[in-house]
Amino acid sequence: MVKRYITQGNLLMEVNRADGGCWVNLVAPTLEECVQIAQEFQIDLADVRAALDDEESSRVDVSNEYSLILFDVPSVEYRHQREAYTTIPLGLILVNDVLLTVCAEATPVLKNFLENTVKEFSTKKQMRFIYQIFLRSCMLYQSYLRIIDRKRKEIEAHIGDDTEEMELIDLHELESNLVYFDTSLRANKVVLDRLMRYSRIKKYPEDQDLLDDVVVENQQAIEMTRIYRDIIQGTRELLSSLMDNRLNSAMKYLASITIVMAIPTIISGIYGMNVSEKWMPLAHTPYGFGIICVLILVACVITMKVLKKRKML
Template identity: 60%
Template sequence: MVKYWKTDDRLIHEEVWVNNGVWVQMINPTVAEGQEIAEKLNVDIEDVLAALDEEESSRIEMQDGYTLILVDIPTIEIRHDKESYTTIPLGIILTQDEIVTVCTEDTPVLQAFLNNRVKEFSTKKKLRFVYQILYRISALYQSDLRVIDKKRTEIEERVGEDTEDVDLIALHELESTLVYFATSLRANGVVLDRLTRYKRLEQYPEDKELLGDVIVENKQAIEMTSIYRDIINGTRELMSSVIDNRLNNVMKYLTSITLVMAIPTIISGIYGMNVAAEWMPFAKTPHGFLIICVLILIVCLIILFILRKKKML
């Protein structure tokens, strides 16, 4: 899908054709749509469709007449019937008169511009528009990181009797997401560093200040990712320890029960041997069987008392 947008008097409206100061928004475009835009703007078709490859890494390339900027943005995907976070490429192409964005999804990063929620937004000020997009990307990373930490907190609150293996799997998925985020944020940081030396288009002092804010927000997102990864590692180790401790308690309990049950088994086994009756205690005593059962019960109670005192039960 391809749409054309332009701002007039700080309000955005849709255009029907490409002209100066237009923002070309491409959402999961077909090859034919990509070829059409490439011919109109005199851009390489491979650069137009580069963002459709999920394996593309963040970079900035300066070609004849235009500049390609690729950055990673966070998005939600369904994994194991649950919502999980991942990253996808967002392509930005800067020509002399137009700006093109290419993405496989209708990302909330760009929806904010279409809903007039970004101050001082203008499709004619292309470089500022790029910096505003990058700022929204960093803000979205931070927002998603807070959601991830909230999920981690919910799992941590269940540590104890309600801890299950599924919680360990959920923590592993959160940790994997943070690895993706950390990799993408570092790559985006390299792009931002190159943009500080970008001279092809005119930059106003306000634009440079905005770029500085973007760099700060990106570094903050990287730091948040690192902190949350460390916290998740600690939570995962805590849960593993709780599960191991629970298993140890079960093993102690079963061992104690086995020890107590072994006493009547041993005594009954001795009395079951085929030997002369005069050698077996209480063999000829009236109520001998009852006496032996009482003795077995007393010995079992003593063993239980000792085990309980040693906190084995």
């Protein structure tokens, strides 16, 4: 899908032609649409389709004809029938005072621009528009990071209950999301550094504060990712230790029961041996069977008290 927009006053309007100061938004474009855009703006087809490859790395390519900025934005997907987070490339191509955005899916990063809810947004100020897209991306990263931390707290709230393997899997999934975020945010930081360093990309003094905000927010997202990742790793280790401790307690309890049950088994086994009854204690004593049962019971009770004193029961 290819749509063209331009701001008139404070309103964003869709137009049919991409004149100077326009925004061309490509969302999951077909090969024919990519070829058409490449021919219309004299852009390499590989650069137009670069953002459609999930494995494409973030970078900045500047030439005499146009500039390509490729960076990662957060996205929601479903893995194992659960909501999870990942990152996808977003391509920005600046050519002839026209900004092209290319993405494999409709991203929330551009939603506010399409809804015309961003302050001081103008398609005619391309560099400010690019910085605003970066800023929205950083804010979305931070929003998803807070959701991940909230899910981690929900899992921690059930640590006192019976911990199941599914909770460990959920923590591993959250940690995987943070790995994706950390990798993408660090790559985006390199892109921002190059944007600030490249002299062939126009810069305007009035946009410097906005660029500084983008750098700060991206660094904050990196720090949040690192902190939440360390916390989740500690929580996962705590859950593993609790499960191991509960397993040890269960094994210790079963071993204690085995010791107690071994007493009547040994005594009954001895009396059941094929030997002359005259050599067996209490064999000719009245109520001998009852006396033996009482002795077995007393021995079991004493053993249980000893085990309980040693905290094995």
